[in-house]
Amino acid sequence: MREHSGKTGFRILSYVALSLAAAGVALPLLPTTPFVLLAAFFASKGSLAFAQWLDEHPRYGPIIDSWRRKRAVPVPAKLLACSMMTLSWSMLALLGVSGMILAVSGTCMVASACYLVTRPSF
Template sequence: MQRGSVGFRVLAYLSAAVAVVGVVLPLLPTTPFVLLAAYFASKGSPAFARWLEGHPHFGPAIEQWRLRRAIPTRAKILACSMMAVSWILLLLMGFPLMVLMISGLCLLGVATYMVTRPSY
């Protein structure tokens, strides 16, 4: 086994673990971590990649992303909502204007990208 593949394997398992936690915790989006796990697994653990692709809960998200670059509507709504809540918390906690502007622009960019992807 090559050294690089060990790193990808570890990242795949960590991403999958966060995705599993996201299934249980409604505030943590699952889809982005499933996609990360699939990407890292494809580089470091083909067997784990096949398992993820065949999984009844995770497999459809991976397939839709690879075929159409599509994101589930529920994931879009949850992610955009959490980004808005995060930014509002920064505002309420009195973070400096520069932090608010930079974080707001980054979050707006991510939200724009997500919303413009196809849904399923």
Template sequence: MAVQSGKTGFRILAYISIGFAALGVVLPLVPTTPFVLLAGYFASKGSPAFAQWLEGHPRFGPAIEQWRHRRAVPARAKVLACSMMAMSWGVLLILGSPLAVLVVSGLFLLIVATYMITRPSY
């Protein structure tokens, strides 16, 4: 029974992730790629049929395939993600966040941006 409930949890997470990815297709500030990759991962654990559908999808499939085979991220996604991270940190600065918050969040965002920028692009 525990295996079935685990698969159900992964399936639910896959559907939630693809929902956010779909929002990212139509809303310019919501990232699509990270949610597609999450959906592909969760679907592979909880729903082989959904995973197969995602991998064959004309919009979402290429991102999953590029990540699995090359660990590559679309150049557009890199630019958007780094821009949004910089903007978020800027908002914290403008709102007068404490120095500790600025330093910790800045370091975290810098690490994430560095990781993303160093991945191959497609």
């Protein structure tokens, strides 16, 4: 029973991640690629049929395939992610968040941006 409930959890997470990815297609501030990759990961753990559907999807399949084969992220996704991190950190600074939170969040965002930018592009 426990194994089944774990698969259900992964299945739900994959649907939520794909929903966010689909919203990212229409909303310019919501990134699509990270959510597609999360959906593929969760689907591989919870629903092989859904994972296969994602792999064969005309829009999402190539993103997943490029990540799996080359760990590649498209340039627009890199630019959007870095821009959003910069905007988020700037908003924290403008809102007067403590220096410790600015330092920790800034360090995490810079590390994430460095990882992202050093991944190959399509």
